Amino acid sequence: MSGHPARCERAGIVVVFYRPDEACVARANRLVQAWPCVVVDNTEQRSTASALGLDARIDYVANGRNLGIATALNQGVERLVAAGCTSALLFDQDSEPSVELLDALPQTMADERMRNARVALIGPAYEDARLGGVAPFVRFGALKLRRIAPVGTELVDVDFLITSGSCVNLAVWRDIGPMEDQLFIDFVDLEWCVRAKAKGFAVLGAPALRLTHELGGEPVLVFGRSYPGHGPVRHYYLFRNATALIKRGYVPWSWKSTELVKMPVRLAIYGIFMRPRFAHLRLSLLGLWHGLIGRTGAL
Template sequence: MAECGIVIVFYRPDTHCVRRANRVARAARCVVVDNTAGVRSGADLGLVDEIVYVANGVNHGIATAINQGVELLMSAGCKCALIFDQDSEPSTQLLEGLPRLLDEELSRNSRVALIGPAYEDARLGGVAPFVRFGYLTLRRVAPVGTRPIDVDFLISSGSCINLNVWREIGPMDDALFIDLVDLEWCVRARAKGFTVLGAPEFRLAHELGGEPVRVFGRRYPSHSPLRHYYLFRNAVALIKRGYVPWTWKSTELVKFPVRLIVYGLFLRPRLAHLRMAFHGIRHGLMGRLGPLEKQ
C-alpha cells in the first residue's frame, strides 16, 4: 500500500481534539495545521512529538490549512492524504482500510481523485446518504454494500485524496476560505475527468455544524451568522462559475429561500443571521472572496 499521511485542521481546539490527534497520529505520518490566533507550539498543546505542527497564528481558512498539510505530506513522499476536522472521530478500520481501498480502486482506474466514508451525525438522524446532483433536488444514495459508489462530492473530513493527481486538479480554493471548499474541489476534479467515490463500508463520526434546529419535524444543521455569510457568499460564487454543473446550481437556487426562512425564523438572533446571509449574497455577486475581515 502506498504511504498515506494525515492532515488535521485545528481551530481553537480543546483537550479532546488534542487527544484525538495523538491517537490518529499512531496510524500514519500526521500534520496538524492550527488556524487558532496566537503563536504556540505543539508541545504546549500536548501533541506528541511525532506530529508535525504548523501554527498559522491566524485563521487562514480550511482550504489553505488543507493545502499546507498536503504540501508537507507530498514533500515527505506520501501518495495519499486522509483529511480530518478536529472534531472527527475516525476508527482504526477507517484509518487502515480507506487508503487500502483507494489503492485497490486505483489499480482499476487511475483517475480516482478521492474516496471517502459516509459520515454519521447522531444529532441529524444517523448516517447521511451519499449525494449525486440532480435538477432542482439532490439524489441521495444509501451507503450500503461494499463496492465504492460514484458520487458527485464528499465532505473533506474523512476523505482520502490521491496525491498523484493533486497537481493536475489543483489545490483547494483558498479564496473560498470556509464552506463549500470540499464541494468545489470535487466538482473541479470531476470537470477534469476524475472520479469521486463513496465507500459505503466505512463510517466517520462527524458533527456537521452546531446544535441542529428542528423545523417542522426535520433537523437542520445550525451555524453562526458568520458561517452563514460564507455559506451564501460561496454558493453565489460557485453558481457564477462555468465548470460547476447546472444540476447543483438549480438545487442551490431552490434552497436559497428555504434557508433564509429557516435561519430568519428559527435561529437567534434572527436579524443577525439574515443580515449576514444577505451580506454574503451581495459579496458573492460582487466577486469579493477571502476572509471577511480583509474585505
C-alpha cells in the same frame, strides 16, 4: 511507517485545528499512531506542539491566524507530498475515525488506484446521531439532490464528499490543483470535487466504511426536520460561496438549480428560527451580495 510494512500505500493525515480543546489534541495524538500526521492550527493565538500536548511525531504548523479551511488543508497536503506520501486522509478536529477506517480507507485507495489511475477522492459515509444517523451519498439532480443509501461494498460514483474523512489520491493532486484559498470555508470540498470531476477524475463513496462526524453546531428543528446549526458568520460564507459557484461555468447546472431552490428556504430558516435573527439575516444577505459582486477571502 513501520506499522504498515506490507503496504505499498504511504498515507498521511491532515487535521485542521481552530481553538482546539484537550479532546482535539487527544484525537490528533491517536491519529499519529496510525500514519504520519500534520496538524495545521488556524487559531489566532500562536502556540507550540509541546504547549498543546501534541505527540512529538506530529508535524505542527501554527499559522497564528485563521487562514481558512482551504489554505490550512493545502498547507497540510503539501507537507505530505514533500514527505513522499501517496494519499492524504483529511479530518476536522472533532472527527472520530476508527482504527478500522484509518486502515481500510488508504487500502481502498490503493486498490482502486490499481484499477483507475484517475481516482481523485474516496470517502466513507458519515454518521451524525444528531441529524438522524448515517447520511446518504449525494449526486446532483435537477432542482433537488439525489440521495444514495450507503449499502453494500461496491464503491459508488458520487458528485461530492465532505472534506472530513476523505482520502485524496496525491498522485493527481497537482493535476486537479489545491483547494481554493479564496473560498475560505464552506463549499471548499464541493468546489474541489466539482473541479476534479470536470477534469475527468472520479469521486467515490465507500458505503462499507463509516466516520462519526458532527456536521455544524447544534441542529435546529424546523417542522420536524433537523438542520445543521451554524453561527451568522458561517452563514455569510455559505451564501457568498454558493452565489460565487453558481456564476461559474464548470459547476453543473443540476447543482445550481438545487442551490437556487434551497437559498430562499435557508434564508427563511436562518432569519426565523436561529438567534440572533437579525445577525443571521444580515450576514446571509451580505454574503449573497458579496457573492454577486465577486468579493472573496476572509470576511
